[in-house]
Amino acid sequence: MTTTSLTPTRDWWRIPQRYVPVLATLTLLLVMYGVGVSQYRAFSNVQVIFNVFIDNGFLLVVAVGMTFVILTGGIDLSVGSVVAMTAMMSASLLQGGVHPAPVLVIALLVGPMLGFLMGCVIHFFEIQPFIVTLAGMFFARGMCTFISKSSIPITDPFWTSMAQERIGDPKGNFVSISVLVAFVVVIVGAFVLAYTRLGRNVYALGGNQQSALLMGLPVGQTKIAVYAISGLCSAIGGILLSFYTLSGAPLIAVGMELDVIAAVVIGGTVLTGGSGYVFGTVLGVLVLGVIRTLITFDGSLNSWWTKIVIGGLLFAFILLQRLIGIRKK
């Protein structure tokens, strides 16, 4: 970024406040990684990082969609259920002998469609996103058990090849297809937010809806679009999850929406909207992943410690956001 300087040069070292939360997350991530490396010899293995991506690829994709929603000041509680529903639907269709190509198309259509409908309800009836997406969450979870009460295994060759494909370097480090898909989603998401009108309208809407309206921005379309985008990301996330587990289970990804929201907020996106970056969300997801890895490496700690640490971090980050908000005033 070239800023021909109208700001005094003595301020060159000063970090713009909008980047502070993201940098805080980055620092936290580096510190945690440093702790891991210093405590456990195997932690410095590159594959540890790759595994964090492999295990959290689907979470990352869903979190990108959630970033759009939260940037407008909204929330989407339906993502976990939509992920599960997409995985269930794919598993069920594949079990019924449908070719993988139409399965992918259908799976990728249902999520955004539900998001679109929820967006329409939120916009046209001026209902709180919280309650609309809560309804969507119950609906999609109900659909899972409607499809099947028990887990459906996936044996389709395309799916299994996707699950087993390893893309790696000669030293044997590798990532899965999911990670590549997640990277594409992250890059597209970041591009849309930074370089398209839709993306900028998302920020404007989160900053001040009334102003956005008076500036003549398509507020309604933008609002509906973010929920559809979140639905699409959940659908992609659902497919990635079905690659990962090679099954569809009605009770998978329960409570995942809360992990996703936590990741987005820890990544520096302000819950009231208007400020945040996809890059921050990537960091947020990594923070969650590294916490889990650390606890796994320790071996003696109960996995619930993950929740406790995430809880503490969430507190710290919303306080940080608040402090920055107050200082701005």
Added chain:
Amino acid sequence: MSGRQPVLTMTAISKSFPGVRALDGVDFRLFPGEVHALMGENGAGKSTLIKVLTGVYGNDAGVISLAGQQVSFSGPMQAAAAGVSTVYQEVNLCANLSVAENIFIGREPRTLGAIRWGEMRRRARDLLVKLDLHIDVTQLLGTYSLAVQQMVAIARAIDIQARVLILDEPTSSLDATEVEQLFRIMRQLRDEGIAIIFVTHFLDQVYGIADRITVLRNGRLVGEYPTAELPQLALVEKMIGKELDVLESLDEHAKRDLAAIEANTPFLQAEELGRKGSVVPFSLTIHAGEVVGLAGLLGSGRTEVARLLFGADRADHGKVAVDGKPTSLRNPIAAIGHDIAFCSENRRTEGLVGELSVRENIILAMQAARGWLRPIPRRRQDELVDKYVKALSIRPADPEIPVRNLSGGNQQKVLLARWLITEPRLLILDEPTRGIDVGAKAEIQKLVVQLSDGGMAVLFISAELEEVLRLSHKIAVMRDRQLVTELANDHTVDADRVMQTIASGTHHEGPEA
């Protein structure tokens, strides 16, 4: 202008809201290359007319034609695309976006759908330089002052290649030099053939720039006049619909004997009261029945003083005594307990609850003071509310309509009524007359005099020196977050002297001293 075609005509426009007939058969025409002032009291229908024009509201009846074509805009974007751009009274931009983006959002230069940030920044800089504004366009808008934000809003409007530019109270947050800067731009645009609708409450500004004036009253058209043929007094009479002599009668009030007031027991004494980063410690004594004016430029710390005295901000330095007894005003509840009331500057965001009715808004503070477990009987509520709706002539006089449907001046009166009902002994008024019309202004000023005659102490904050001089017994002058001096408002004090004090920051003695 008779030989030219108007660029815009609005014919027989009507618009109603629940409980309010905002516009009733209003005609309006606008010629290219003129600055046309739209005048009227609060609630006269100026803002509604503009919102109907730009498609924010639909009209119930009437026809709008732009350059001979009948139009009906679906919203501000469509209006702007057709060349009708608006800058609203409150800055309607997004503080979380950069300056450049605020100017161009919705119209960003793009290649293949991707925004060209460099080009956008360059164009934003060029545009702002034309307006003589040299700021970093990559910074967030929220980091700049309200005045700068207003100029950015104007830059945005200008860049849309407007044929009609609507400026709705653009000057209410600008200081004198900024207003002059704005006027220079307005003249420049007018000479380029743009038609400008200028809505303002400042009469001097109308005579400084407008070519013609259209006056509205109570949603009806009063008439359209060339500025040169309508003397200021006649304009005011047309706006309020009656002869105006209230203001003259007020002038004598302030010049009364200060000594008599000072002989009263002091109600509130602040000694070296201050707060780091907010106000430099100051001392101020307010007596019962005294009006203390707080003068100073925007941002000089006037509001901060008020907030300290009301406990809205906590002082970290100094002492306060009420009725001679030391006390601490650590929060608004404590201040209210000492019968101090505070009418804030931002009536929309800090004072009123838009969805509640006039009655509910008025009762709010009193109910809070009584505690929520002892509801005020409905009959008593109605009595009180009726009394104050009448006393302050709140219009429309229906206490059951939502406050948000009232005009700015009437909202201000509702806020005042809310505090008056609690019978405070010190009333802090922060810019009570900003953005409201002459008639309502005179009524509020008259009220301040009545209240102080009745023994109430008033701290009166205003950017308009004339008003401060008219009402105050004593004027405290603020400059750079510091109370620089107190002037007894006797016959030696006039606007020039106060202005000098603000400018120089020192106490100038009168000529006879």
